[in-house]
Amino acid sequence: RLRALRPRSRLLRWHGAWLALVLAMPLGIALLALAGYFIAASYFFGRMSFTIALVLGAAGLYGLMALWVHLQRARLTIAERQEQALQAQQSPDVEDAELQAVQPPRIDIAALGEQTRSLLNLFITLLLLTGIWLIWRDAVPMLSVVSDYTLWRYEGSNIDGKQVSLPLTVGQLFLALLVAAVTALVMRNIGALLDIVLLQRLEMQADATYAIKVAAGYLIVAAGVVTAANILGIRWTDVHWLVAALGVGLGFGLQEIFANFISGLIVLAERPIRIGDVVTVGDVTGVVSRIRARATAVVDFENKEVIIPNKSFITEKVVNWTLSNQITRLLIPVGVAYGSDIDAVQRLMLAAVRAADAVLTEPAPTAYFVGFGDSALNFEIRAFVDAFDKRLRVQHAINLGIERAMSQHSIQIPFPQRELHIRPAPGVHCDVQSAQPA
Numbered sequence: 001r002l003r004a005l006r007p008r009s010r011l012l013r014w015h016g017a018w019l020a021l022v023l024a025m026p027l028g029i030a031l032l033a034l035a036g037y038f039i040a041a042s043y044f045f046g047r048m049s050f051t052i053a054l055v056l057g058a059a060g061l062y063g064l065m066a067l068w069v070h071l072q073r074a075r076l077t078i079a080e081r082q083e084q085a086l087q088a089q090q091s092p093d094v095e096d097a098e099l100q101a102v103q104p105p106r107i108d109i110a111a112l113g114e115q116t117r118s119l120l121n122l123f124i125t126l127l128l129l130t131g132i133w134l135i136w137r138d139a140v141p142m143l144s145v146v147s148d149y150t151l152w153r154y155e156g157s158n159i160d161g162k163q164v165s166l167p168l169t170v171g172q173l174f175l176a177l178l179v180a181a182v183t184a185l186v187m188r189n190i191g192a193l194l195d196i197v198l199l200q201r202l203e204m205q206a207d208a209t210y211a212i213k214v215a216a217g218y219l220i221v222a223a224g225v226v227t228a229a230n231i232l233g234i235r236w237t238d239v240h241w242l243v244a245a246l247g248v249g250l251g252f253g254l255q256e257i258f259a260n261f262i263s264g265l266i267v268l269a270e271r272p273i274r275i276g277d278v279v280t281v282g283d284v285t286g287v288v289s290r291i292r293a294r295a296t297a298v299v300d301f302e303n304k305e306v307i308i309p310n311k312s313f314i315t316e317k318v319v320n321w322t323l324s325n326q327i328t329r330l331l332i333p334v335g336v337a338y339g340s341d342i343d344a345v346q347r348l349m350l351a352a353v354r355a356a357d358a359v360l361t362e363p364a365p366t367a368y369f370v371g372f373g374d375s376a377l378n379f380e381i382r383a384f385v386d387a388f389d390k391r392l393r394v395q396h397a398i399n400l401g402i403e404r405a406m407s408q409h410s411i412q413i414p415f416p417q418r419e420l421h422i423r424p425a426p427g428v429h430c431d432v433q434s435a436q437p438a
Contacts, residue, residue, distance in 0.1 A: 002015075003015070010234055025048055026048070028044075029041050029044050029045050029048065032044070043333070044056075044271065047135050047136055050135045051131075051132060051135055051136070054128065054131040054132065054135070055128070056346050058124050058127055058128050058131075061124065061127075062120065062124045065120055066117070066120065069117070069120065071163060072374070079438065093269050118185070118189050119185075119186065119189045119190075122182065122186070123142070136369075147169045149169060150167040150168065150169055151168050151169065151170060151173060152168050153167050153168065153169075166231075166233060168232065168233055172231050172403055173232070174304060175231055176228040176231040176232050177229045179224055179227050179231065180228050183220060183221060183223075183224025183225075183227075183228075184224075186220055186224075186281050187217045188220055188222060190213065190216050190217055208382065213271065214268055214291070214293075215268060222319070237325050256309075256311070257294060259310045259311050260294045260295065260310045261292075261293050261294060261310075263309075263310035263311045263313065263314045263315075264291065264292065264293050264294065264295075264296075264310040266310075266314055267296070267310055267313055267314070268289060268291065272313060272318065272320065272323070273288050273296070273313055273318065273323075274288065274322055274323075275288055275290075275291065276288065276322075277288070277320055277321070277322045277323060278320075278321040278388045279298065279318060279319060279320050279321065280318070280319035280321070281298070281312055281313065281316065281318050281319075282310055282312070282316070283303065284298060284300060284306050284308065285300060286298040286299045286300035286301060286306060287299050289305065289308075293310075294309065294310065295307045295308060295309050295310060296308050296309075296310055296313065321388045322388055325390065326386055326387050327360065327385070327386050328383055328384070328388060328391060329382055329383070329384050330381070330382070330383045330384070330385065330391060330394060330395055330398070331380060331382055332379070332380070332381040332382075332383070332398060332399065333378065333379070333380055333381075334349065334378075334379045334380075334381060334402060334413070335373055335375070335376030335377065335378050335379070335413060335414065336376055336377050336379065336406070336411055336412065336413060336414070337376060337377070337411070337412035337413070337414045338376070338377060340377060340411050340412070341411075342369055342377065344409065345377075345379065345410075345411060346367050346369065346379070347407075348402070348405040348406065348409060348411070349367040349379060349381055349402055349405075350365065350367050351367075352398060352401030352402045352404075352405050353365040353367070353383050353398050353401070353403075356383075356394055356397035356398050356401060356403055357394070357397065358385055358386070358387075358390045358393070358394050359383045359384070359385065359394060359398075360383075360384040360385060360386060363384050365381070365382065365383040365384070366381070366382045367379055367381050367382075368380050368382075374412050374416065375415070376413075376414045377397060381402075383398065
């Protein structure tokens, strides 16, 4: 019946093997007792009882943690749906396709669940293996012999002025490899655990949570490397000269990579740019989507991902449109024909600007007569909007309103006019005849 309910379960696929093992263990203990080996039967019975209690406890802990993760995922899903509904109610009818295509990334609830489940499986597996090892290690002498086998010896610390030689065993080597594997797996999935356990509860901004997750990954890697090195007997005094030599060599050969790595740490610490910010670096303008150790990914308004080295955000001029304030100014130049009524033109422009949706009343929009052009009287309109994604739509509405107002009041918006004079060169006779229609 269990296999019919969960046909894909790996545990149930091997039900014959573990069922035979479960039946064999108590039968074996009973045979030992019948044969007169009461002490051995009692010893194995105790170990088997501890093992069963460990398995049941691990299963119960796994179920409770899985249920908690499921509840957290449901809470995040509800919060995301509410946010999407609120944004849908506040979104304008006019579609800004270019800007909507580069919205900052949202939390992937499904990915969080899979990563958290991977960490949960890892934790329970390590707990079971460690517990079973501690319970049955003394019962199986071969395990102790293999784990205590010395591979080589290394120089330890000084005790009473004497250098002590310490052994490196198979068990220590296996433990170091296990630490490396666990570190790699935890580093890949730590972001999901932090999102569900801590960061969403603190209601922190997306850029702060991203920086915390990246820094946590680096710390886990550093802790894993140090732990594995200590298990293998590798001390800092043994490798500091090698690290110094590698640092000098890599500093000359890979200075750009190191510069980008250090710049990435500075960017994560100071946060001059954040996930979801609209930035301009050189000739690239877009939304920051990822900040990695070496480079940052920016999605431009053509939905292309542009990879920018982190060094550029530290050493070059960077425009962050949304760092501390979403309010930005629109500067729209307009020219009218000579002879137009300047006061009337200014009133019409201000009326068209104020009629446009999403234009802020504070700071108030203005229209100035800024100079005399070659073919027109030059005006500048200055209006403010409270979000970067409204700039294009508001500018379109203002231009459309101004054109309609000028047309209704017979005010011309001229185009550039040029007069061309042709003079013959000295000593050259030119016979210019007008062409007559046939």
